[in-house]
Amino acid sequence: MTEKPDLRAAVAAGVGGSEESFRALLAAIVEVARSIFGAKASSILLLDEATEELVFEAVVGEGEDTLLGTRFPAGKGIAGWVLATQTPLVIEDVQQDPRFAKDVAEDSGYVPSGLMAAPLMHEERALGVLSVLDRPEQSLFSLQEMELLGLFANQASIAVDLLLKARKANTVLDQSEGDLEVVARLAAVVDALEDEKRASGIRLLNDLAGTLGA
């Protein structure tokens, strides 16, 4: 809870992309990752720091109907290792690992046999994990694929960072109990105006700021 209303967050919430658009971006990234690797599924897990859990934020392919929003402890399992060590790894025949099956497939009934996972890094922090499940069985893994996975993870990290910022801005707005909503609405309205009207709108806001003594 912020004691002083965060006007910048309100403006960001008003003119920035919506949570839905960033979620769509994450979904597009996992879709491309799945397609490039010829995999059966791909997903993005985000760390919920408050509960120390990993949450499925984007899922495409097997499990997409059931996994979205599901959670599991962040400290354990393969995704947990990738997150904690911030290191990518590739594992095949994971069906043999009962703990992995429990992590990912408890609710969906889908147990992958192979997994590539890379951390989603933003500056010094690991925000989550990008996973690509079940590459074609006949192809041996190569270092080139590891590099490609890293590139995708990098792109996904940027999208995740934007999503988290949008969430933060909206949280500030929600906690303001309506005080900042008008600021957000005003920012959104001015932002949507055509060139000439927009210039007039900004002039008006400047005058208002002057009147209020800013």
Added chain:
Amino acid sequence: MQDVSAHGWDAGQAALPAWSLPKDAVDRIALPGDWPERVTREWALGGSTGKGARVCILDSGVEAGHPRVGDLESAVVISIGENEEVIAEEDTEGDVSGHGTACAGIVRTLAPECSISSVRVLGSTFTGSGSILLGGLRYAVEQGFDVINMSLSTTKKPFASVLHELADNAYFKRTVLVASAHNMPVESYPWRFSSVISVGSHEEDDSLAFFANPNPPVEFFGRGVNVEVPWLGGRSLKVSGNSFATPHLSAICALILAKHPELTPFQLKSVLYLTATNVGGGK
């Protein structure tokens, strides 16, 4: 901080650290110079099983008694106490992800008679995992292991200086720190430090093939792609990543140190270079 009172070498107090070397003390530090004319792979590790060398797996724990790992010398889990003290307790949980068991299995396969210990720094709690990692490394260095396998790194800059200090402590205590290079273009530690042996992956399927990199900071490449390893529940699976290349180099270090326990980390790194597959050591 240096002890300035110890600056002058006192021949009568040789136990004091020597910051300088007076003329009359030269004979006292004479070192054996029985190096072969050419350092070969055969000289370095031929016939070695790793017996006598102590390897520590600093990771997610190790499944003791796995048929491909065998018995452990010790297994502890690290936590941080209320007063920031490092607590090492007997690890009754074992491996929380499978990764540590995989690393131990790689070491056991190449150096079947070396001793393996597990220091678990993952899985207790996610928050504060950086402090646990540092605490675990500090503990492992204090135990005087010959080789510490560190298939993990941290990107957190505040930890870099402490890691640097620990890596240097290990280096001077003759503990070789073998650290996994990051697979992604991010700045992480401790593999970037020159006092450690940093490892990336090659794609060959020969577990004893390793390459010296003429373009550091990654100094060596070990087998890291499509490696069959032990996993949880007594099972095996196939894995890839620099974190699996690292135990290959750790095992090779254990083989060399078992045969030549007098080598310092500096000398060991030179032997690794001279016997690397691309430097002629593979022949």
